[in-house]
Structure formats: structure tokens, C-alpha cells
Amino acid sequence: MQQESTLLARRPPPSPDVLSGDDDPKARKSASSSFFPAAASAAARSASGGFVVVLVLVLLVLLLLFSVVFSRPRSVVCVSPFESLPRISLSGADLDGLASDFGSLGVPSCRSKHEKTVEWTSKDLLKGLEEFVPIYETRPIKNNMYGMGFDHSFGLWFMTRWLKPNLMIESGAFKGHSTWVLRQSMPDTPIISLSPRHPEKYLKKGPAYVDGNCTYLAGKDFVDFGSVQWEQLLQKHGISDLSQVVVFFDDHQNELKRLKQALKAGFQHLIFEDNYDTGTGDHYSLRQICDQFYIRGGGHSCFKDSDEARIRMKRTKFWEKAVDIDELCGKGEAWWGVRGHMRDNFNHSNKAISYAEHFQNSRFVESVLDVYWELPPVAGPSLTHQTRYDPARAPDPIVEDGRFGLFQRLGLTRLETSVFNGYTQMVYLQVSANTA
Numbered sequence: 047m048q049q050e051s052t053l054l055a056r057r058p059p060p061s062p063d064v065l066s067g068d069d070d071p072k073a074r075k076s077a078s079s080s081f082f083p084a085a086a087s088a089a090a091r092s093a094s095g096g097f098v099v100v101l102v103l104v105l106l107v108l109l110l111l112f113s114v115v116f117s118r119p120r121s122v123v124c125v126s127p128f129e130s131l132p133r134i135s136l137s138g139a140d141l142d143g144l145a146s147d148f149g150s151l152g153v154p155s156c157r158s159k160h161e162k163t164v165e166w167t168s169k170d171l172l173k174g175l176e177e178f179v180p181i182y183e184t185r186p187i188k189n190n191m192y193g194m195g196f197d198h199s200f201g202l203w204f205m206t207r208w209l210k211p212n213l214m215i216e217s218g219a220f221k222g223h224s225t226w227v228l229r230q231s232m233p234d235t236p237i238i239s240l241s242p243r244h245p246e247k248y249l250k251k252g253p254a255y256v257d258g259n260c261t262y263l264a265g266k267d268f269v270d271f272g273s274v275q276w277e278q279l280l281q282k283h284g285i286s287d288l289s290q291v292v293v294f295f296d297d298h299q300n301e302l303k304r305l306k307q308a309l310k311a312g313f314q315h316l317i318f319e320d321n322y323d324t325g326t327g328d329h330y331s332l333r334q335i336c337d338q339f340y341i342r343g344g345g346h347s348c349f350k351d352s353d354e355a356r357i358r359m360k361r362t363k364f365w366e367k368a369v370d371i372d373e374l375c376g377k378g379e380a381w382w383g384v385r386g387h388m389r390d391n392f393n394h395s396n397k398a399i400s401y402a403e404h405f406q407n408s409r410f411v412e413s414v415l416d417v418y419w420e421l422p423p424v425a426g427p428s429l430t431h432q433t434r435y436d437p438a439r440a441p442d443p444i445v446e447d448g449r450f451g452l453f454q455r456l457g458l459t460r461l462e463t464s465v466f467n468g469y470t471q472m473v474y475l476q477v478s479a480n481t482a
Contacts, residue, residue: 148426151357151438152343154324156336156411156418164419164474166208171444172456174204175424179457181230187223187253194296195468196461198319199227201421202294205474207231209315212290213238213283217271217304218297219264221248222255224319228294229257236261236283240297242268271297272307288312295319300330300390302407305477309414314477321420321471323439325369325384328393332418333471334383335407348375361436368436417476423469429453430466440471 178200187193194202206214206228214228215238222245228237237260239245244265248254261283263269285291288311295304296319308316322331324346339345347354348371355371362368373385380386382404388397423440424430426447445453453459 148437148440148442149343151354151361151436152345153420153439153441154333154337154341154344155420156332156408156415157341158415158418159412160416162417162476164417166204168444170208171204171422172452174207175200175444175456175458178203179460183460185223186226186255187221189253190221190223193220193223193468194227194319196465197421197424197469198472199223200424201472202227202317202319203231205317205421206292206294209292211235211292211315212287213280213285214292214294215313216240216294216296217299218295218319219245219262220296221245221253222257224294224296225257225260226255229259234259238279238283239264240269240271240274271295271299271304274311276311289314291315292317298329298392300388300395301332302330302335302388302411303390305332305411305414305475309477309479314416316475316477318473318475319470321473323367323436323471324381325374326367327384327389327470329390330383330388332411332473332475333420335404335411336418337382338405338408341408346374346381348379348381357438361438364433365436366434368438414477414479415475416478417474419474421472421474424466425453425458429458431463432466432469434467435469440469 181203182196182199185199202224211232213236214232216224216228217240219225219239219241225237225239225245228235237257239257239260239262241262241264244262245254246256247265249256261279263274280286280288280291291313292315293308293313294317295301297304298320301318301321304318305316318332320327320329320331321333322329324334324337327334337344337346349355350371352371358368358370358374362370362373375381376385376387378386380398380401382401383389383399386398386401388399389395390397420441423432423435423437423443425445426443427433427437428447429445429450445456445458
């Protein structure tokens with residue numbers, strides 16, 4: 047109902063010609079009612095005879111034809127309350143108030159053991175945005191296609207700066223943009239970067255970033271995160287307290303697998319960049335794992351005549367990453383993961399799992415989870431003009447739709463709109479071993 051009221055509120059007001067006197071039904075009624083007595087009076091004052099009777103009849107017929115032709119109702123356009131706005135209307139004026147649309151299809155969130163949450167607040171995020179925008183404008187890789195956009199760059203910078211680790215580890219570096227972001231957050235903190243291809247290789251083709259205070263396990267020295275001898279490597283960096291380490295994953299691997307590997311190594315602070323929504327992405331994500339019937343905002347029906355099915359079908363016409371029921375549900379009405387599959391390794395591995403397995407995966411995550419926090423979108427789509435992620439599956443943005451003044455004061459209007467198209471629910475986890 048919330049979405050229905052929001053979309054109904056977006057309907058344009060009647061056009062000026064509809065409100066003019068010529069087409070006003072009340073005006074037509076008034077004109078018609080005053081015309082009849084006048085015609086009758088004129089006929090009474092005329093000479094009697096058959097000619098007068100015929101003349102009156104002719105006038106009445108003409109009046110009837112005039113009324114039929116000029117009082118026909120305008121064609122009515124039926125608008126579904128779930129109808130999406132056309133892409134071309136993506137402007138602040140058209141989408142004011144769209145903030146109420148956020149989360150309307152549910153935002154599943156993993157349940158932590160003790161219901162702890164993060165220390166930072168929305169005010170801290172706003173203050174961080176104001177500080178980060180001018181930093182982001184100095185980035186060496188201006189066009190980071192296939193890499194992080196502004197939202198996640200801000201999230202990574204903000205969280206690592208808040209946590210103040212003694213060591214930062216990243217799995218997946220690409221051209222080095224995330225390494226650069228980590229360096230901006232903690233200028234003197236060492237970094238360990240794992241990536242199949244060394245970022246320096248990209249320097250031959252264009253902008254890239256290679257950090258001077260970073261240990262690269264990349265290229266010919268590459269070792270997968272799960273195969274690193276972490277105890278030995280951390281000793282070389284003088285790290286004994288693993289609570290002072292932040293691990294950042296942007297490697298498109300099964301996040302359940304990465305979570306178990308991080309727990310085995312003893313890491314507690316984890317950030318996953320691509321936390322794909324159910325039915326999307328190239329790997330099994332925490333968001334997918336926690337999409338369960340018993341969680342508020344979780345669980346789905348594959349019934350094609352359901353409200354969700356109708357809403358999803360409409361939204362796919364507007365949001366590029368929205369999925370309809372046919373895309374969401376696979377064989378046997380399997381909706382979990384991606385059509386009932388657990389994807390891994392850039393979707394090079396695609397294993398079908400049962401709902402029972404999917405359910406047990408969520409129970410395991412809950413058993414080790416102390417904090418789960420998804421980064422909100424930086425701002426609403428009327429401000430950023432993003433068209434990729436569906437707000438109906440995202441938490442409320444930091445800067446809500448309609449707050450253009452704040453958006454401008456933060457410096458966000460200086461950025462290209464394309465940098466806001468990379469949001470995929472980045473998530474921060476604080477974990478500890480299962481003590482049950």
C-alpha cells in the first residue's frame with residue numbers, strides 16, 4: 047500500500063485544457079440548462095403553426111447533436127498502482143518523495159548473535175561524505191569501469207577509517223582503485239593485496255595505482271586467500287592482535303567460503319564489496335544467504351499472480367538490476383541464491399543446492415555473526431540518476447530524495463552520474479567463532 051500511494055502521488059495533474067471553462071462538465075451543464083428555457087420562450091413568442099413546430103424540433107435535434115459531440119468524455123488511461131515511471135522521466139521533479147519506495151520489496155538482513163550494531167550513525171556518514179568527496183575527486187583512475195563506484199569507495203574509506211586497523215588486507219585489486227581508497231583512509235597502515243594480476247600490468251594500458259607500502263601477492267606471486275599461511279605472514283608484519291585487522295573482499299568468490307576461511311585464520315572484521323541480491327550476481331553472497339522466510343524482508347513466492355510478481359515485472363522495465371519472477375525462480379520454484387544455485391568463482395562454478403542446505407547456511411552465519419551492516423546508497427535516484435539497482439530492495443539512502451540542497455552542499459553534484467551506478471549492498475561483518 048505504501049508503494050501504491052507513492053506511485054499514485056506521482057501522477058501528473060490534469061492539463062490546463064481540462065481545467066478550462068470549455069471542457070468543464072459543470073460549465074457545460076450550466077450552459078445547457080440556461081439554453082433550454084431560452085429556446086422555449088423564443089418558440090412561444092413566435093407565430094403559431096406547423097412551421098414553428100418544425101423549427102423547434104429542428105433546433106432541439108441540433109441541440110442534442112451539439113451536446114453529444116461536445117460533451118463526450120475524454121479517453122481514460124488506466125494506470126496500474128504498480129506502474130513504473132518511464133526511464134526518460136528520471137529527474138528530481140518526477141521522483142520527489144521516492145524515498146518511501148526504498149525497501150518496499152523487502153531488505154533481508156542477517157541476524158547477529160547478540161543484536162549488536164555498528165557504532166557510527168547517520169550523522170557520522172553525512173560528515174564522512176562531506177570529507178570524502180574532495181578526496182574522491184583526486185582519484186588516479188577516473189573511469190573505473192567494472193570496478194567500484196562512488197558509493198562503495200566511500201563505504202570502504204569510511205569503515206576502515208572508523209575501525210583504524212593496524213593492517214588492511216584486500217582480496218581482489220583489479221587496477222588498484224580499492225588499494226588507493228584504503229591508502230586514503232589510513233595513510234601509514236600497511237596493506238596486503240592479493241590479486242591474480244598485478245595492478246602494475248594495467249599501467250601499460252592506462253591509469254592504475256600501485257602502492258609503495260603494500261605487500262603484493264599478485265601476478266606470479268599470487269596466492270588465493272584460502273591458501274595463504276596467515277600466521278607466518280602476519281608475524282612478518284608484527285601483527286599479533288587479529289582484532290586490529292580489516293579484510294576486504296572484492297574477488298567474486300562464494301562469500302560463505304570466504305567467511306569460513308576468514309574465521310579459520312582468526313580474522314574478525316570483514317567487508318564484502320559485491321553483496322549481491324537474491325537472483326543476481328556471479329557468486330553466493332551474504333545477502334542471498336540471509337534471504338530467509340523467518341527474517342523480516344526475506345523469502346519469496348514463485349506464484350506468478352502474486353503482488354510481488356506483478357510489482358517485479360513492472361520494475362524490470364525501469365531498474366536494470368531488478369529481476370522478475372521468471373528470473374528469480376528456477377526449476378521446482380527454487381528462488382534462493384540464483385534460481386536455486388550457489389555460484390562461485392565469477393560463476394565458473396554453479397552448484398544447485400536445496401532449500402534445506404540454504405537454510406542451514408543462514409543458521410551457520412548467524413552462529414558466528416556479531417554485527418551485520420549494509421552500506422546504504424549514498425543518495426536517492428532523483429539525485430544520483432542511477433538506473434541500475436532497484437531501490438525496493440535497498441535500505442533508505444544517506445541523502446534522501448528531494449534533499450537536493452544537502453546533496454549539493456556535500457559536493458555530490460560535482461560528480462558524474464555514472465559513478466553512482468555501482469551499488470551492490472556492500473556489507474560489513476564483525477564475526478567470532480561459534481561458542482555454542
